[in-house]
Amino acid sequence: MSDQTQLHIDGQLVRVKAGSSVAAALRVVDGKGAARTSVTGQPRAPFCGMGVCQECRVQIDGRRRLACQTVCAEGMRVETTA
Numbered sequence: 565m566s567d568q569t570q571l572h573i574d575g576q577l578v579r580v581k582a583g584s585s586v587a588a589a590l591r592v593v594d595g596k597g598a599a600r601t602s603v604t605g606q607p608r609a610p611f612c613g614m615g616v617c618q619e620c621r622v623q624i625d626g627r628r629r630l631a632c633q634t635v636c637a638e639g640m641r642v643e644t645t646a
């Protein structure tokens with residue numbers, strides 16, 4: 565069994581350590597971990613890391629989920645702009 569998981573974030577192939585959260589994978593992509601943008605275009609990123617603040621909402625395989633509460637799965641598709 566591989567110790568890495570591959571997923572797509574906004575179309576970009578990302579490899580992370582198996583068991584990583586989607587919030588951690590977002591950090592790999594841009595170094596900031598931006599999950600989405602506010603209505604004014606400001607980047608928003610995971611804040612609490614425990615499912616309270618809702619700042620890490622992303623679209624995962626077509627469903628709205630919290631990046632900090634979701635473990636990366638092989639082939640998962642994450643959209644931060646949806």
Ligand code: FES
Pocket residue numbers: 609610611612613614615616617618619620621630631632633
């Ligand atoms: S970081 Fe706060 S809910 Fe995910």
